[in-house]
Amino acid sequence: xxxxxxxxxxxxxxxxGAALYAxxxxxxxxxxxxxxxxxxxxxxxxxxxxxxxxEEVDFKTSDxxxxxxxxxxxxxxxYVILFCHGNAGNISHRLDTIRMYYQLGLSIFIFDYRGYGKxxxxxxxxxxxxxxxxxxxxxxxxxxxxxxxIIIGGRSLGGAIAAWLASKQSPAALILESTFxxxxxxxxVHYPIFPIKLLARIKYNTLEYIKDVNRPLLVIHSKTxxxxxxxxxKKLYSAYHGEKQFLEIHGDHNEGFIExxxxxxxxxxxxxxxFVLE
Numbered sequence: 001x002x003x004x005x006x007x008x009x010x011x012x013x014x015x016x017g018a019a020l021y022a023x024x025x026x027x028x029x030x031x032x033x034x035x036x037x038x039x040x041x042x043x044x045x046x047x048x049x050x051x052x053x054x055e056e057v058d059f060k061t062s063d064x065x066x067x068x069x070x071x072x073x074x075x076x077x078x079y080v081i082l083f084c085h086g087n088a089g090n091i092s093h094r095l096d097t098i099r100m101y102y103q104l105g106l107s108i109f110i111f112d113y114r115g116y117g118k119x120x121x122x123x124x125x126x127x128x129x130x131x132x133x134x135x136x137x138x139x140x141x142x143x144x145x146x147x148x149x150i151i152i153g154g155r156s157l158g159g160a161i162a163a164w165l166a167s168k169q170s171p172a173a174l175i176l177e178s179t180f181x182x183x184x185x186x187x188x189v190h191y192p193i194f195p196i197k198l199l200a201r202i203k204y205n206t207l208e209y210i211k212d213v214n215r216p217l218l219v220i221h222s223k224t225x226x227x228x229x230x231x232x233x234k235k236l237y238s239a240y241h242g243e244k245q246f247l248e249i250h251g252d253h254n255e256g257f258i259e260x261x262x263x264x265x266x267x268x269x270x271x272x273x274x275f276v277l278e
Contacts, residue, residue: 037123038088039116045092061134068118069111080107081151084158090117111135125202132165160204167212172276177220180228181207216243216275227253
């Protein structure tokens with residue numbers, strides 16, 4: 001009798017555990033966009049606060065959404081960087097990035113994806129690609145930049161979007177900072193007990209996109225990145241067969257480029273001087 005109760009308890013626990021596991025899988029599948037996108041509507045600062053003049057830019061996507069961005073002109077440069085930010089916050093959280101690229105002698109165009117900042121809509125993988133293309137077209141059509149004067153850059157999730165855009169255009173160069181090989185690969189790191197690669201509807205397959213890029217590539221990654229392992233950056237670098245450089249920095253995922261500012265700036269400057277700036 002006692003053995004029967006023990007067996008019943010074990011079976012009940014297994015069924016409960018299996019049901020809980022299945023429930024978590026369903027939640028991961030249905031709500032995974034909430035695990036990828038963390039937009040903020042509130043703009044907390046602007047480039048004036050770091051001493052830079054800027055233009056507030058409003059532009060439209062091919063699916064008729066209104067997007068918002070900042071254009072920061074650098075009168076000493078013919079080049080502009082089109083920067084794709086990460087999955088959290090909005091453009092107002094990227095003043096350090098704007099400052100650094102300005103100090104490197106570039107104009108900057110940074111924009112918010114749909115659902116971020118003042119941009120309309122809600123974020124999605126396909127939507128961010130449409131948004132990036134619209135940002136490119138704004139620089140080309142409204143600002144008059146030829147492709148060879150536009151550098152595409154992105155950090156973290158923005159690196160995947162930047163790689164996608166670079167695979168469709170012919171920019172002066174592509175810069176990937178702290179970027180994953182794909183969302184399923186990154187998800188498997190954080191949720192190892194779940195079959196993330198089977199569940200993932202959001203892909204952001206950076207590794208595939210760079211195969212169609214034919215411009216100079218700079219990959220930047222930290223060995224102590226706490227979100228995207230260093231091996232992701234190395235794998236992206238190894239997979240690319242064109243002109244390329246790898247810049248190793250230190251620090252965590254979100255602050256590494258700030259913690260490593262001197263080596264970060266030197267590495268960017270060397271890459272731009274060698275492959276881009278005339």
